[in-house]
Every structure is written in C-alpha cells, then in structure tokens.
Amino acid sequence: MLRFFSLSSGSCGNCYYLGSQDKGILIDAGASCRKLVKMFKENNIDASTVMGVLVTHSHLDHIKFLGSFCKKLHKPVYTTAVIDEVLAGHSFTSAVIGPYRNIIPDGEEADISGISVRFFEVPHDARQTVGYAITMDGHRFVIMTDVGRVTEEAMGYASRADTLVIESNYDMNMLMKGPYTPELKKRIAEGCGHLSNDECAAALKKIVHPGLKNIFLCHLSENNNTPELAYAASSSALQEAGVEKGTVHLRCLPRTYPSPVFNL
Numbered sequence: 291m292l293r294f295f296s297l298s299s300g301s302c303g304n305c306y307y308l309g310s311q312d313k314g315i316l317i318d319a320g321a322s323c324r325k326l327v328k329m330f331k332e333n334n335i336d337a338s339t340v341m342g343v344l345v346t347h348s349h350l351d352h353i354k355f356l357g358s359f360c361k362k363l364h365k366p367v368y369t370t371a372v373i374d375e376v377l378a379g380h381s382f383t384s385a386v387i388g389p390y391r392n393i394i395p396d397g398e399e400a401d402i403s404g405i406s407v408r409f410f411e412v413p414h415d416a417r418q419t420v421g422y423a424i425t426m427d428g429h430r431f432v433i434m435t436d437v438g439r440v441t442e443e444a445m446g447y448a449s450r451a452d453t454l455v456i457e458s459n460y461d462m463n464m465l466m467k468g469p470y471t472p473e474l475k476k477r478i479a480e481g482c483g484h485l486s487n488d489e490c491a492a493a494l495k496k497i498v499h500p501g502l503k504n505i506f507l508c509h510l511s512e513n514n515n516t517p518e519l520a521y522a523a524s525s526s527a528l529q530e531a532g533v534e535k536g537t538v539h540l541r542c543l544p545r546t547y548p549s550p551v552f553n554l
C-alpha cells in the first residue's frame with residue numbers, strides 16, 4: 291500500500307510525499323524541512339526511506355527549501371537537464387545542490403531505487419516545467435502542477451494513472467472580478483500560466499477511466515478560488531462522464547497546512 295500527503299499546495303509552497311513502507315519520494319521542496327520532519331514523525335514515516343526529491347520547475351514556491359533539504363536531509367535531487375542547469379545557477383540552490391544533482395534522461399524511465407520515474411513537459415512560464423509519471427509497487431501515480439493547459443502527452447499519462455494530482459488553480463469569474471492587474475490576469479489565464487477549475491474539469495472528463503481511483507486537486511489559488519468551487523467543477527465533470535459515485539475519490543489539497551495521509 292502506498293501513502294501520499296501534501297505538506298502545502300499553492301503559491302505559498304508545494305511539497306508532496308509518495309511512499310510505501312520501505313521506499314518513498316518527495317516531489318518539490320517548497321515547504322520547510324522542519325514541517326516535513328514533523329509530519330514524518332507524526333505518521334511513523336522513516337525519513338531514511340526517502341530516495342530523492344523530484345523537482346517540477348524552478349519557481350520559488352517549488353524550490354524555496356530545496357537547499358535546506360539537501361543540507362539537512364542529504365537526499366539526491368532528480369530533475370531534467372534543463373531544470374538542473376537552472377537550479378545550479380539559482381541563488382536559492384546553487385551553493386548546496388552540487389553533490390546532489392541527478393538528471394532524468396529525456397523520454398526514458400529513470401529507476402530511483404526501485405521507483406520508476408518519467409517526466410513530461412507541460413506549458414508554464416518557467417524555463418521548463420514538467421509533470422511526473424511515477425510507478426511504485428505497481429501503482430501509477432501522475433502529478434501535474436502549474437500547467438497552463440493539459441497537453442495530449444500529459445493526457446496520455448493521466449489516462450493510465452491510478453492516482454492523479456492535477457492543478458485546479460482558479461475560478462474564471464473570481465479571477466476576472468478580482469484585484470489582480472490586467473497583465474497578471476492575462477499571465478494566469480493564458481496557456482502558459484495556470485489551469486482553471488473549468489479547464490481541469492474538462493481535462494478530467496477525457497482522462498477518467500476505470501482504473502482511476504484518486505484525484506487530488508492541487509495548487510488552488512488563495513484569491514481566485516475556493517475548495518468548494520474547485521471540487522464542484524470537477525465533481526460535476528465526473529458525473530457528466532458517467533462516473534458512479536464512490537468509484538473515484540476526488541479531494542482538494544489544502545493550501546497552507548498538511549493534508550491528511552491518504553492510503554492509495
């Protein structure tokens with residue numbers, strides 16, 4: 291059985307854990323080491339079973355604590371060649387990341403201590419942003435956070451997932467009526483920004499398949515969304531796609547505090 295939790299999810303910071311009894315992996319390091327260690331302790335997760343940290347992109351809400359993860363946890367960092375280069379030159383990571391750098395080859399499956407990992411590129415306004423398809427103990431887990439739109443390739447991975455973590459960032463009405471400048475609204479809503487509740491719901495309608503057990507909506511906006519709106523959009527899309535109640539667990543991940551530990 292696999293366990294999954296988020297430490298926080300959104301522009302305030304992103305960090306996710308996926309693991310079994312004997313191995314696990316972190317995705318992004320946008321929450322503090324202290325928070326992570328506390329969460330591990332409270333849930334009897336042995337930090338020595340963490341095999342590495344995957345990085346989706348170099349925005350601060352995803353890498354702010356990567357340096358301290360390296361310094362305190364001594365875990366290898368895995369990412370693409372492009373993101374690796376950005377991290378090597380980034381003021382938050384350049385001084386400490388050296389010995390921890392590992393590159394996942396393009397188009398290939400990387401084996402991280404028995405955890406198989408592939409990346410796929412997604413449109414977002416960092417130098418490069420990726421989603422990950424992770425297979426652990428036969429469970430297919432796909433995460434795509436910070437995605438301007440869902441590409442065919444991303445759709446392909448998600449359509450084979452047992453568990454999907456997907457961005458549901460903003461409600462279009464709230465964004466348009468909200469306090470952001472026209473430039474920022476444009477940046478968020480264009481294809482290289484974030485995914486709206488409706489875009490997420492429309493993608494889920496196509497993605498949903500009999501093997502899909504869990505959907506976690508992530509990276510909800512503080513100003514332009516509510517968990518209720520995000521949930522309602524995706525929930526009605528699943529209903530429209532003919533998904534019977536109770537067959538897929540749909541949940542929103544909290545922004546500023548750790549989620550429960552979910553058994554997948």
Ligand SMILES: [Zn+2]
Nearest residue numbers: 301349351436
């Ligand atoms: Zn982000």
Ligand SMILES: [Zn+2]
Nearest residue numbers: 349414416436
């Ligand atoms: Zn981002």
